Amino acid sequence: MTLKDKVAIVTGASRGIGEAIARKFCQEGASVMLCSRSAEGVAAIAESLSGEGGNAKSTQADISNKADVEALVDLTLQEFDRVDILVNNAGITRDTLFMRMKDEDWDAVIQTNLTGTAYCMRAVTRPMMRQRGGRIINISSVIGIVGNAGQANYAASKAGIIGLTKSVAKEVGSRGITVNAITPGFITTEMTEKISEADQQKMLEMIPAGSFGTPEDVAETALFLASDTARYITGQAVQVDGGMFM
Numbered sequence: 001m002t003l004k005d006k007v008a009i010v011t012g013a014s015r016g017i018g019e020a021i022a023r024k025f026c027q028e029g030a031s032v033m034l035c036s037r038s039a040e041g042v043a044a045i046a047e048s049l050s051g052e053g054g055n056a057k058s059t060q061a062d063i064s065n066k067a068d069v070e071a072l073v074d075l076t077l078q079e080f081d082r083v084d085i086l087v088n089n090a091g092i093t094r095d096t097l098f099m100r101m102k103d104e105d106w107d108a109v110i111q112t113n114l115t116g117t118a119y120c121m122r123a124v125t126r127p128m129m130r131q132r133g134g135r136i137i138n139i140s141s142v143i144g145i146v147g148n149a150g151q152a153n154y155a156a157s158k159a160g161i162i163g164l165t166k167s168v169a170k171e172v173g174s175r176g177i178t179v180n181a182i183t184p185g186f187i188t189t190e191m192t193e194k195i196s197e198a199d200q201q202k203m204l205e206m207i208p209a210g211s212f213g214t215p216e217d218v219a220e221t222a223l224f225l226a227s228d229t230a231r232y233i234t235g236q237a238v239q240v241d242g243g244m245f246m
């Protein structure tokens with residue numbers, strides 16, 4: 001098993017990509033702490049992973065709140081003694097044209113996607129440094145590279161994650177900690193269900209692979225980046241988009 005004896009935190013694990021990553025990590029032998037804003041949603045997933053033979057625990061934590069993030073990492077250390085892997089997956093959209101975008105929509109997306117990711121990274125860096133190793137995987141988006149009309153706040157947050165990833169990778173590389181991003185394209189989840197049929201069709205035509213991605217496609221990449229095999233890969237943004245943008 002690729003992640004035997006490893007301890008991982010996966011944020012936003014109550015559904016979609018986060019759930020798939022938590023499941024994959026459990027299957028590969030990791031002990032996993034799942035979080036999301038809704039305690040019930042994430043508890044149900046942790047319960048089902050335990051039922052499948054995994055070692056999973058869950059807690060309510062809003063990553064945009066620093067105190068919640070510190071409590072999440074403290075709880076992980078209490079329950080599992082260490083933290084080897086952090087997957088910053090929690091994210092939101094508040095789409096609208098930039099000219100019409102309300103300050104609340106700008107602030108919510110930046111505070112959750114970018115600042116929340118930074119809070120989580122900072123909270124695990126100290127224990128990872130003590131352990132002389134760790135893996136941080138930040139879920140960005142291809143939108144952070146190419147931009148998208150109606151998603152200025154989201155694109156800015158996801159581009160920010162790439163800059164954050166590269167900067168922290170340079171700071172902690174000598175301590176055995178790798179920091180990478182994944183930039184998914186169109187992955188079928190609740191987040192993309194909101195997109196109209198017509199827009200989905202247009203996007204499908206842009207994908208050389210000929211289909212939308214699945215949460216499992218992203219989970220496989222996260223597993224690789226979390227593994228010992230990827231020890232010499234850091235500061236990268238790995239595109240998982242079926243060739244949509246190249």
Ligand SMILES: NC(=O)c1ccc[n+]([C@@H]2O[C@H](COP(=O)([O-])OP(=O)(O)OC[C@H]3O[C@@H](n4cnc5c(N)ncnc54)[C@H](OP(=O)(O)O)[C@@H]3O)[C@@H](O)[C@H]2O)c1
Binds near residue numbers: 035116184
């Ligand atoms: N789907 C795609 O095509 C796609 C493409 C590129 C990138 N991504 C990125 O991949 C990640 C997961 O996307 P998804 O499609 O799986 O989204 P999703 O189905 O909407 O799931 C988002 C998850 O994040 C949690 N969450 C949201 N805000 C949170 C907060 N402040 N604190 C803690 N948890 C929070 C949600 O649970 P609660 O609501 O209970 O908090 C849920 O578990 C996101 O960062 C997204 O931007 C997705």
